[in-house]
Amino acid sequence: MTVTQPPGSLVCVSVGVMLGSHISPLVRSHIETSEVVFLGVADSLMEQWLMRMNPDTRSLQPFYREGTSRMQTYRQMVHAMLREVRAGRKVCGAFYGHCGVFAWAPHKAIETARGEGFRAHMEPGISAEDCLYADLGIDPGKYGCQHFEASQMMFYRRRIDPSGYLVLWQVGLAGDQTLKRFSTGAAYRQVLVDVLARDYPLDHEVIIYRAATLPLQRPRxxxxxxxxxxxxxxxxPDTVVIPPATPMQADPEIRARLAALDQEMADSI
Amino acid sequence: MSDVIGLLERMGQDAHWSQVLPENTQLALSETELDPEVQLAIASGNQKALEIFLGLSPLCGMLEPGKEDEQEDQDPEESPPGDDEEMPERSLLTPQGSAN
Structure with a gap:
């Protein structure tokens, strides 16, 4: 028996961080060949650039409203995209950076579309995290690297490992429980510093980082x-990177177990 | 008005521009037909100045999820505007970028 799929489809694509530089040929093709393209980007220059690639581009920007919960905004974005998919159209959602990183709406839209039997998938791209490793010369494999959204790390007791890198996202909004604000101030950030002071000395050097979005722009x-x-x-847009503060602690018990396994393997040969 | 967006796109795809020393960028841009003010904004990566020149509004780009419990407690179909509701025309928010 042949199962027929409904005609609508959705692809969420990642256009990268820097205008012109990071978009992949495949992502560009999706934008150019879709029937309708929704744009979720962080700056108007990039939005203007993407609008040139398809005659039916629609900004998701108007859904942001001061005093409205961000989750409500994201649900409206998902609904706007799904409405076109259900109408049988070939839909593309183009988002800056990597559309699957710190982004709720693209994941939810794909999940919902698939749940309704439509074809839906995501195309990866270059994220701010990728730019961070390049600009700061950090290899996350060297000591390990934890990433947290700053507010989430404050709301919950996370296990921070100060022997690896810690990257905190959305620090400008640290401690916001309302989801209706677009910045918090020094008092909220003091709470964040107090949380971090459980694991780091107050004189430990940290880095504020912001990726460049235009060709001649320098990263912060x-x-x-x-x-x-x-x-x-x-x-x-700023990210806080906290380098390791302590050396990695050896685990002699596990090392001994592994050595015993090595010896067992050697003896069996 | 010269094509600022087109120039930015070409610059973003050309390794030559990533190797121009900061002190030489204005000299390199002087070969374009752009207004000197725009050349200066591009050379210094001044996004706000470019937006003003092009008459563009700053955007908000946050896409991060909120609190975990708020993410899943509501069906996405329940709260959005109805099918006949048009998208609002413009956000009134201050400019914001994001993490992704």
């Missing part, structure tokens, strides 16, 4: 002691 790379995070200018 600012080194400062942890204690000065409270008064620093930090906006939503």
């Amino acid at each position: 790379i600012e080194h400062l002691p942890l204690s000065q995070l409270v008064r620093a200018t930090i906006e939503v």
Whole structure:
């Protein structure tokens, strides 16, 4: 028996961080050949650039409203995309950076479309995290690297490993429980610093980072002691990177078990 | 008005521009037909100045999820505008980028 799929489809694509530089040929093709393209990007120059690629592009920007829960906004974005998919159209959602990283709406839209029997998938791209490794010269494999959304790390007792890198996203919004604001201030960031001070000395050097989005723009790379995070200018696009503060601790028990296995293997040959 | 967006796209795809020293960028841009103010904005990566020149509004780009319990407690179909509701015309938010 042949199962027929409904005609509508959805692809969520990642256009990267820097205008012109990071978009892949495949992502560009999806944007150019879809019947309708929804744009979820962080700056108007990039939006203008993408609008040139398809005659039916629609910005998701108007859904953002001060005082409206961000989750409500994201649900409206999903609904707008799904409405066109259900109408049988070939739909593309183009999002900046990597559309599956710190982005709720693309994942939810794909999940919902698939649940209704439509074809739906995601195309990866270059994220701010990728730019961070390049610009700061960090290899996450060297000591390990934890990533947390700053507010989530404050709301829950996470297990931070100070012998690896810690990357905190959305620090400009740290501690916001309302989901209706687009920045929090020094008092909220003081709470964040107090949380971090459980694992790091206050004079430990941290880095404020922001990826470049235009060809000649330089990334923001600012080194400062942890204690000065409270008064620093930090906006939503800024990320805080905390380098390791302690050496990795050896685990002699596990090493001994592994050595015993090695010996067992050698003896059996 | 010269094509600023087109120029930015070409610059983003050309290794030559990533190797131009900061002190030489304006000299390189002087070969374009752009206004000197725009050349300066591009050379310094001044996004706000470029947006003003092009008459564009700053955007909000947050896409991160909120609290875990708010993510799943509501069906996405329940709260959005109805099928006959048009998309609002413009956001009134201040500019914001995001993490992804």
